[in-house]
Structures are given as C-alpha cells and as structure tokens.
Amino acid sequence: MTGTVAVVGSFNVDHVWRVDALPVPGATLAGSYSTGPGGKGFNQAVAARRSGAATVFVCALGNDAGAHQARALCDTDGIELHAARADAPTGTAGIYVDAKGTNTIVIGAGANAALDPAFACKALAGADGPRVVLAQLETPMETVAAVLAWAMASGALAVLNPAPANADVPVRLLECTGVLTPNETEFAALLATHGIADIAPDRVPALDDARLHAWCRALLPRGTVVITLGAAGCFVSHPDTDAKGDACAAYRVPAPSARVVDTTGAGDAFSGSLCSSLARTPVAPFRTHVEFATAYAARSTEAFGAALAMPRT
Template structure:
C-alpha cells in the first residue's frame, strides 16, 4: 500500500556553476551556468511524488518570478503544495558550485522559507492528520518545524527529521519529537557537540566499531537514527533491539558514476519516507532509499534529477539478479563512487 507523505520545508531556486575545480581565494575562472529548482523540502517532496505516493508540501514563497516557477513546478509534479505568501520577502535561493568530481559547495539565502509560520502549518492540520509519514528539515522557521512535528505526533504519523543544514541548537528541531533522525556525518557530529558536549571527528565516524557508533547514536533522543556515511553507506541504530533483528546494522552504498551530489541526501530522505509510508521493514526502507540516491546522483541538478518509481525498482531488481546481495552496482567508466560526500 502506498501511503501519504507530508513534507514541511523549503523551496529555493538553485543557481549552479560547474567548474574544473573549486576557486582559491581571490581566483577567477571560467565555468558553465544553469538554474533549476531546489530547496531541501521541495526536493524531498518531488522525490516522494515521483516514487508514487500522495504528497503534500507545506512551504513559503515571496511574490517574485521564483515563486511563480515554484507554483508551476509543484503542479506539474503532482504535489499538493500549501504555500504561505510573503510579499515583502524574496523567495529562497541557493548558489552552488560543482567541480569535475561532482562535489559541491553551496550558499543558501532562505528568504521567505524562514518566515513560514506555525499558524500556516496549523492550517494544514487535516493534511498532516491524513499522513503516514511527515518529513521535516532545517531550512524553515523552527517554530514551523516544531508545530509540524507536534501535529504529526498527535495524529500518530511517523516523524522523520533530516537535520540539514547544520544550524545553531536554538534553531534546530526538538529531537524529542522525532521518531527517525537522518543526519550525515558532519550533522551527526554537530548534534553530539550541541546536545552531549562531545567533540567527534566526523571523518572518523565510519571507522568506529558498530557497538561504539551505536552507543553514540543512543546519546540522542530519537528512537531510530540513520547515519549516512557517503560512499560507505548508512549506519542504522534503534533503541528497540528487536527492530531489524538487532539494535544496529550497516547498509552498503552502491557504486555508480556520480555526476552531481547536490540532492543526494534529499533523494535518500524522500526514498526512506516513501518506503516507510508503504509499511516496509526498516532495513528494506533504507536499502530502497540508497537506490533512490544512487540514481539521483548520476544526473545533474537536484529536484529534476529525482528518479521515477520504475527506475528504482528496476535498479533493485538488477542488483538481485547480479547476485550481489546488497544490490551494489559496478563502478562507472570513470571509476567514481556514488555518495563520495556525506548524504
């Protein structure tokens, strides 16, 4: 059964420059330019809709050309968008640099996203109550995020929070309201520093023994945590030792030829939300999310690179036929590995 997902989050217009390598301070170089839709919330909502679930998106816009493009995009993608308008603010935008290896550097101006109000979220109570999964991030006003999670909890929906981008602790979601937390390595280290006073090297997390990494995950309140580890896959930790047949496990990444990793984390979170909304076992949901991200990073762009349902199912079927067990693909011609930055 394909359930309903509600995403409360941001819309940004992405302005993207591709360069051979990232600039040194003071350096000017030639590159190529493109523009397209983005924003973590919008990306995740489009990922969910393309994977075949009924999707509602709650967001905020200014009154400008970007807003018109956002409204048209959501209509074209079949997303039920509930916009709050802010005439005195610009819609969100992001400047993105992508190097020849597919790595990226991003600067975001949230604009109207940070004005999304708890009152507007409250007005969407009925849609939230109808959802099986509600997904939030850190690119909207924290009051709006909190109210979304509160309403989802009251309705009995599963609450997934993607703590991205990293923000000050007072602007972050209350972790006690979250059922599934999905940080990448740097976000996880920041959460441990803010909530536990621990100073952890994010680049060293993947090398920790499972028991040690699980113990760190259990320092945070959410009962389930999916730590994305880039090319090393994902680490899953549950407070309930009976879930997934044990308290923790790893899910390998897939090796593919990455073109652009800009929306990888959003693809993963959208895939995870969809799979859990459909009632899949948690481990299976993480594998499904990994396949969604693997397809997304092979294409340029963020929202418009999200794969369709049949593409994901075909990828998973190909992996099973190859007898890889985890569905891992062979590297592309360049030998690059997918998710070579944290999701």
Template sequence: MPESRAVACDVAVVGSYNQDFVWRTDHFPVPGETRLGRFSTGPGGKGFNQAVAAARQGAKVIFIGALGRDAIGQGAAALAHAEGIDARWQWCEDQPSGNAAIVLDAAGQNLIVVGSGANLALSPAHVEAQRAAIDAARVVLTQHEVAPDATGRALALAREAGRITVHNPAPPLADEDGSLLPLVDVLTPNETEFTHLLARCAGVAMDAGALGVMADDALHALARRLGVPTVVITLGAAGAFVSHADPARWGDARAAYRVPAARVQPRDTTGAGDAFSGSLAAALAQRGEAPFATAITHATRVAGLATESPGAADAMPTREALRERFG
C-alpha cells in the same frame, strides 16, 4: 490563512523551496580567484527536493512551504503541480522566494550558499492551518531550512496525530538545542550533522571523518546518546548506518547495522541526502510489514542514482528508473 483540505496522503513534507543557481567548474576557486564555468538553474530546496523524491517513488505527497510573490515563486507552484504534489503555499509579500548558489567541481563535490528568503517566514500558524493534511499523512518529514518554530509545530502536530516523524537535521543549526529531538521517530543526519548534534546535545566532540570506519558498537552507542528511537547516519560512499533503540526495531533483527551504498558513477552530489530522506519517507509510508532495512536499502539506491544526474529536484529518480537499474 487558507484552511487545510483533508485528503489521503502518504507523506507530508514541511520545508523549503529554493531556486538553485549552479556553476560547474573543473576546480573550486580559491579566495580571490576567478574561474570560468558553466551555468544552469533549476528547482531545489531541501524540503522540495525531498517532496519530489517521495512523489517520484509513487507516494502521494503534500508539501507545506512558503514562497515570495515573484517569478521564482510562480515557477515553483507550477512545478509542484506538474509533479503531482499537493502544495499548500504561504505567499509572502515582503520576502523573495528562497534561492541557492551552488558551485560544483569535476568530481561532483559541491559548495552551497543559501538565501533563505520566504522560507524563514514560514509560520507556525500556516502549518497549524494544515492540521488536517498532517493528520491524513502516514509520514511527516521536516528539515532545518525553514523557521524552526514552523518545523516544531509540524512535528508536534504529527506526534499528536500518531504519525511517523522523520527529521533531516540539515543544515546544522548554530543554536541547536535538541528541542526537536523528542518529537522525532527517525533522524537522518549525515556525518557532519550527526557530529554537530552530538557536540551540541550530548557534549561529545567527534571527528566526522572517523564515523565511516568506526566499529558498529561504538557508533551505535553514540547514536543512542541523542535519545531518538531510530538514527540513520548517511555516510556517502560508505553507505548508511542504522541505530535502533532496542524496543523499536521496525521489524529489523539487529539494533545496529550498515547498509552499503549503491554502485553508481557520481556526477553531482547536490541532492543525494534529500533523495535519501524523501525516498525513505515514501518507503516507510508504503512498507507494510517489510523490515526497516528494506526501506533503507531502497533509499540508498535512490540517493545513489540521484548523483548520476545534474541538479537537485530535477535529479530525483523515478520508480521506473530505479527498477530498470536495480531490478
């Protein structure tokens, strides 16, 4: 197991790499139907998307993940280097690199099937070997596309080191038990992920479609049921909702509030959630004394701008593009 190299770091991301295979068609096919489409391929995976999003916002990023010894893996390693990301790979001899099949319709909506491959082989031992890298980070960001034990070890190491932990609970876990939540400072679910957590961890059944129009005090009360100091629910075109535990507001004047979505022309929503979580981690690492709301506004703009470009990791906007668009 390669030993960790201690370096200065803004964000350490522990997560997945997937090669995305994308088909674009005017309308989603119904079962049994064949439709003509246009094909492309590019880098993705929730963890890698988030790492690229953070790096393109000027953060120094370490990425901890797993690859198969195949052409996809070699390409991923080269791409991480080109993005300036310090990648700490676990190379798997008996697993392919992760991959995903993505179908996009004319409105930019997506259907996704993921073949996890090496991502589910990421071991707690490999994460443990990167302890010094996690210790050096200001923010540690995780998701659900790698082995749960590896995610748990990363969050535990970050908590031991006193680092900010940001967890994106995506995709929802069928056996979700809430065991990671006590290790999380900031949770970033979308509507579906939030209602899944409520059902599994708090015994509350909710319609995800109702969250966008729910009264703030009611939504805040639901978010507090998860026991995480700060919950940020991404609501697509409705923006984001922030819920803080009263003692931990990160400089915000209010415990609960909404931030509107950026005004954009969506083309491909595939990586929007990852753009949000990655850029939020970068903003928290670089925030200084700015209130949390400033980081959320930044993240909504990055996520919005990401939807105007095709692809996942490739669509993550740079800091310069953000300034040009929003000032």
C-alpha cells in the same frame, strides 16, 4: 492514516556553477552556469513523489517568478502544494559543483524564513492524515518544532533531516522525532551541540558500530537514527527495545555503485525516498526501507541538478 508523505520545508531557486575545482578565497574561475528548482524541502518532496508516494508540500513563497516555478513544478509532478504568501523573495541558493561532483552551497532564505507554525500545522491538518511528516532546518526552528509535535500528536511518523549542519537542534525537536537522518557532518554537529562527543565528521564512517550505536542512543533514546555516509552507504541505529523487526538494533547498509556526476541533493533523495517507502509499506522491515532509499539516492547522483535530478521509479 493514508500512505501520504507531508514535507514541510524550503523551496529555493538554485543558481549552479560547474567548475573544475571549488573556489578558494581570491580566486576567479571559469565555469558553466545553470538555474533550476531546489531547496531541501522541495527536493525531498519531489523525491517522495517520484519514488511512489502521494505527497504534500508545505512551504512559503514570494510573489515572483520563483513562486510561479514552484507551483508549476508541483502541478507537473502531482504534488499537493500548500504555500504561504511571504513579503519576501522566494528563497535562493548559490551552488558550486566541481569535476568530482562535490558541492559547496550558499543559501539565501528569503520567503522560507516566513513559514510560520500556524500556517504549517493548518496545512497538515487539511492534508487527509499523512502517514509520515518530514521536516528539515531551512525554515524557522519554531515551525519545525510545531510540525514535529503535530505529527507525534496525530499518530504520524515524524522524520527530521537535521540539515544544514550549522543549525543548532534543541532537545525539544529530538523529543518529537521518530526517525532522524543526518549525514556524517550533521551527526558530528549534533553530538557536539548536545555534549555527547567531539568528533571530526570524516572519522564517523570508520568508527566501530558499538560506539556509533551508543551515541545514537544518547542522542535519540526512543527513535531510529540513520546516518548517511555517502559512497559508504549508511549506519542504522534502532532503540534497543524495538529493533523494527530487524535481527539486530544496529547495522550498516552498503550503497550500490554509481556513476557520480553531481552529489547535490543526494541526502534529500535519501530522506524523501525513505519516507515514501515508510508511508507506502509501513509493515516492512526497516532495513528494507533503508535499502530502497540508499539505492534511490545513489541513482540521484548520476544526473545533474537537485530536484529535477530525482529519479522516477
């Protein structure tokens, strides 16, 4: 296994409006507009590469300006691109960001919906043995399942970022996942989908560690769950029988202070840099990887944008 991260996921052209307050039904607002590269998969691939790991990105693109942009950016950042040609436009996203850096996002899947399991697994097989494989939920569920299964069978660490939260995550995906990285909204959705608990997302950060740990164990009995909690840092739950070298199986890692201007892509910054750290120094204590990713994600909020806001280390 090499110290490579393989990211399988989406590429979107982001259309971003910056406004004083997020729009409500019936409102017409004045704001500034910009466009740039994004998509959870691409954001995470850029984060993995800029935080130090050799990176492979597997996706589907249309035959348009967005696809040309994706290829050029991968070339600039030194990301090895494997892109299926889709008979659909390259994916898009409409993003509204308010004065506090909070965002609302609408996704148009486009070519991302055409990423099929055979192409993705063939690309991974030709990627010189990645140590970590990272997937999200902006591509077809059968492709995500195949990719995670491929990683498990190949001896790579399978990491799933279960985002966006409106996608149901079947048990077969969790059974192939070594590390799960939900935010509080995604964690609450997973608990509800699998009949574990019914909890409001905004209550998750304040819950006691024992309860969170028990729910994480019910959700992913043999893997590690890292719940990202924004400015509150994150909560980590390891299997009770394998604490990854840490003193306890459940703990919190605080987030450093940041001058937040835009939280778009912060979760992607965390997942991508976590995988980078895991790939580069696999024998380090897991807490060390989480601390690195938490600091990296905080830095990403200090610049506007998604992929292009990922810091270079």
